[in-house]
Structure formats: structure tokens, C-alpha cells
Amino acid sequence: MYNAPPDKAWLQLALPPVEALEWMANLRRCAMAGVVVHDEDSTGRVTASRIEYSLGDHDRSVLFDALGTAARVYFAAGASAVVTGIHGPGTIAAGQYLDHALKDETSPWQMGLYAAHPMGTCRMDRSSTDSVVDADGRVWGWDNRHAADTRVFPTSLGVNPQVTTYAVGLTVGAAVADRAG
Ligand SMILES: Cc1cc2nc3c(=O)[nH]c(=O)nc-3n(C[C@H](O)[C@H](O)[C@H](O)COP(=O)(O)OP(=O)(O)OC[C@H]3O[C@@H](n4cnc5c(N)ncnc54)[C@H](O)[C@@H]3O)c2cc1C
Structure with a gap:
């Protein structure tokens, strides 16, 4: 201050x-x-x-x-x-x-409102019924299409997402690398 x-x-x-x-x-x-x-x-x-x-x-x-x-x-x-x-x-x-x-x-x-954290447009979950990507970030029904950013969150977090965004990127990246052998 x-x-x-x-x-x-x-x-x-x-x-x-x-x-x-x-x-x-x-x-x-x-x-x-x-x-x-x-x-x-x-x-x-x-x-x-x-x-x-x-x-x-x-x-x-x-x-x-x-x-x-x-x-x-x-x-x-x-x-x-x-x-x-x-x-x-x-x-x-x-x-x-x-x-x-x-x-x-x-x-x-x-009111001067704004949204800085819109997330969850392609949520991750265990079942294709309720989500767009699986736990590896892979789009259900596709072998080679992944999402690795805040869109996979189940909803907007309500807090700053930077660290979680990094974690999702690393996790999905590792899964893609594993599959590629
Ligand atoms: C004003 C403001 C302040 C913020 N302050 C903080 C903060 O202090 N701390 C914090 O943790 N978070 C903060 N956030 C939130 C944080 O920046 C975002 O939630 C985070 O960056 C989202 O990450 P993302 O990878 O999902 O999307 P983005 O960072 O938006 O990345 C999406 C990227 O994908 C690219 N892209 C989009 N479509 C395509 C396409 N079709 N093909 C190729 N590339 C494409 C875009 O150009 C962009 O580079 C702030 C956000 C705003 C707006």
C-alpha cells in the first residue's frame, strides 16, 4: 500500500x-x-x-x-x-x-463486474455421460485429441487457477507422452 x-x-x-x-x-x-x-x-x-x-x-x-x-x-x-x-x-x-x-x-x-476465471467448458470426469474428457484429458471417443487447460475443470474454481492450470498441463502432457511410448 x-x-x-x-x-x-x-x-x-x-x-x-x-x-x-x-x-x-x-x-x-x-x-x-x-x-x-x-x-x-x-x-x-x-x-x-x-x-x-x-x-x-x-x-x-x-x-x-x-x-x-x-x-x-x-x-x-x-x-x-x-x-x-x-x-x-x-x-x-x-x-x-x-x-x-x-x-x-x-x-x-x-456494477463494473467482470469474469477473470471462466472455466469448465469441457469438463473432466470418469464417465462420458457427464463430461467431455477422461482423466488423461483425452476427448471421449477420440484417440488423439486432448484438452490440457482450465476448460477441463469441473466448474470455475472461485480462486486463482495458475498452479492448478500448470498441474493439469503437466498431468495431461505426461499421459500423452506415455501413450506415445
Ligand atoms: C484480468 C485477469 C487476471 C487474472 N489474474 C490471475 C492471477 O493473478 N492468478 C491466477 O492464477 N490466474 C489469474 N487469471 C486467470 C488465468 O489467467 C486463467 O484462468 C488461465 O490463464 C487460463 O488458462 P488456460 O490455459 O485455460 O487459458 P489461456 O491462458 O487463455 O490460454 C488459452 C490459449 O489458447 C490459445 N488458443 C485459444 N484458442 C485456440 C485455438 N483454436 N488454437 C490454438 N490456440 C488457441 C489462446 O490464444 C491462449 O493463448 C486472471 C485472468 C484475467 C483475465
């Missing part, structure tokens, strides 16, 4: 485009945090022409709890203001009533 005097500190949670210039001018006094919410009751689907995502009430509530907690951490560290990435409350000044600023009924359209 940047070591600025508390009354001058501008710490942020996200950066809405409309306020970007002002925040960029204060960048050396900014810090940034992301909160990660694993889908529980949100739904979505991807087709060739459309991406749909519907934010569930439970997930929305968890998101707001997480944003509130992150904001409190920053205020406790001496921040004079936070930006939450939710259009509406905009900048929240230190001392402002957070629960009022982060309202549960805020529309998803007001």
Missing part, C-alpha cells in the same frame, strides 16, 4: 471510466483491491452470438458484503475515499455510512 499521509490518501477499489482522469492524476496515492465472488445462484450461458449472465440475489449480497469489507479495510488503513466500481455511490468519503452507499438493490447494470 502506498505510504501517503492519511488525509491525502486516495485508495480505490475500482476505477469507473468517467472518473478515470481524476483518479489517474492521483495514481501515486492509490491502491487497488479486487473482490472475487464464486457463482452460487447466478446463471449464464454463452452461445455463438450472445453472452448472458444473470446475477443471483445471494451472489449480489456476497459481493456487497465483500465490497463493504474491502472499503472498511482501506478506511482503517487511513484512506480518505474509496471508489467501489458501482455507479451510483461513486466516491465514498471516509466516515460516510457504507451500508447506505452500497445498497443491496443496486441494479447489475450499475
Whole structure:
């Protein structure tokens, strides 16, 4: 965290485009945090022409709890203001009533949400009934077609996947090498 005097500190949670210039001018006094919410009751689907995502009430509530907690951490560290990435409350000044600023009924359209960990489009399992690839990453019904990345996860992990991605790559790679003799 940047070591600025508390009354001058501008710490942020996200950066809405409309306020970007002002925040960029204060960048050396900014810090940034992301909160990660694993889908529980949100739904979505991807087709060739459309991406749909519907934010569930439970997930929305968890998101707001997480944003509130992150904001409190920053205020406790001496921040004079936070930006939450939710259009509406905009900048929240230190001392402002957070629960009022982060309202549960805020529309998803007001939120700057993004997905960094979409996974599980070709899941791995023991049976071809419920999955696309077997435990070696081989596509069911094919001898020479494998998947060795996050698409084989049974679902999105909800945490950073880098190490697991490496592990899947190594495991599937070893299986391919074994078969090749
Ligand atoms: C903003 C952001 C921040 C992130 N931060 C972290 C982090 O801090 N820690 C962490 O662990 N994870 C992080 N992740 C997630 C992580 O980067 C991804 O989950 C991971 O890289 C996915 O690995 P992958 O191999 O499945 O896919 P990718 O890394 O996306 O690899 C897919 C590759 O396949 C190539 N490809 C696609 N289609 C084809 C094709 N038909 N033929 C040939 N090549 C093709 C693509 O060009 C790409 O290079 C972050 C993701 C984002 C978006």
C-alpha cells in the first residue's frame, strides 16, 4: 500500500471510466483491491452470438458484503475515499455510512463486474455421460485429441487457477507422452 499521509490518501477499489482522469492524476496515492465472488445462484450461458449472465440475489449480497469489507479495510488503513466500481455511490468519503452507499438493490447494470476465471467448458470426469474428457484429458471417443487447460475443470474454481492450470498441463502432457511410448 502506498505510504501517503492519511488525509491525502486516495485508495480505490475500482476505477469507473468517467472518473478515470481524476483518479489517474492521483495514481501515486492509490491502491487497488479486487473482490472475487464464486457463482452460487447466478446463471449464464454463452452461445455463438450472445453472452448472458444473470446475477443471483445471494451472489449480489456476497459481493456487497465483500465490497463493504474491502472499503472498511482501506478506511482503517487511513484512506480518505474509496471508489467501489458501482455507479451510483461513486466516491465514498471516509466516515460516510457504507451500508447506505452500497445498497443491496443496486441494479447489475450499475456494477463494473467482470469474469477473470471462466472455466469448465469441457469438463473432466470418469464417465462420458457427464463430461467431455477422461482423466488423461483425452476427448471421449477420440484417440488423439486432448484438452490440457482450465476448460477441463469441473466448474470455475472461485480462486486463482495458475498452479492448478500448470498441474493439469503437466498431468495431461505426461499421459500423452506415455501413450506415445
Ligand atoms: C484480468 C485477469 C487476471 C487474472 N489474474 C490471475 C492471477 O493473478 N492468478 C491466477 O492464477 N490466474 C489469474 N487469471 C486467470 C488465468 O489467467 C486463467 O484462468 C488461465 O490463464 C487460463 O488458462 P488456460 O490455459 O485455460 O487459458 P489461456 O491462458 O487463455 O490460454 C488459452 C490459449 O489458447 C490459445 N488458443 C485459444 N484458442 C485456440 C485455438 N483454436 N488454437 C490454438 N490456440 C488457441 C489462446 O490464444 C491462449 O493463448 C486472471 C485472468 C484475467 C483475465
